[in-house]
Amino acid sequence: MLIRWSAAVAAAMMLSSPVLLQSASATDKPTDPQIAHIAYTAGVIDINAAKQAQKKAKSKDVKAFAEDMLRDHEAVNKQALALVKKLNVTPEDNDTSKALSKQASDKLAELDKLNGAAFDKAYVANEVAYHKAVNGALETQLIPSANNAELKSLLQTGLKIFQGHQQHAEHVAAELK
């Protein structure tokens, strides 16, 4: 039952509450092509958010943070593309990816209405929540469900780097107050 699983992940990402993930973990496992699609989508979302921030952010720290996000997420996604090519896997679109994309475009539109310090605050707050949610999903769902060892290892590297992003975002958020 992928639908139930993906609904749980999407809900968790929206509410930034990884607790919700655990209820579905035993029964619903995404496949490797779905995991690859979700991970790649999650990266693209943060890249787009960073591009928006590069245009709109006022604070030097926020601009630097956005630059870091762009650099790292592009690097991870480049690796992900190289891996799916090597493994001859076609990433498969799924309800989780769709829910994530929909939610992200809503957020982009919402942030687009803000300017200056208000934008900076909202962008960084969302980055904290977003990385928290993605890390929760990686830890409790995507990594344990991945079958291929190389995919699992890439997700683990991703988790490590995104945990750093979360801390960095929390630090920037605290400085903005």
Add this chain to the structure above:
Amino acid sequence: MRSGRLFSLPIALVFAAMAVRAHATTIEITMENLVISPAEISAKVGDTINWINKDVFAHTATAKNGDFDVTLAPKKSASSILKKAGTIDYYCRYHPNMKATLKVEP
């Protein structure tokens, strides 16, 4: 005379060893999977540090005291020569969780 000769070889070796130590050496510090290793290492002024980035991410080796700030592109290496003695804590500006210490002896 005989005994003098016998002693001379080990003494020469000791001097040779000292001469080698006095020469600058190259020390490798690797960044892989977001970890700097070795996390702690000693070097001497004049030694060269060869920074090796094995990750697909860009990293930096940035001294907290401002002594050095090396930027490493993904999968690239760079080197720097140690000019000042001291215990230097450094980190990656992009990934501040990556931390290590370099002890530079005079």
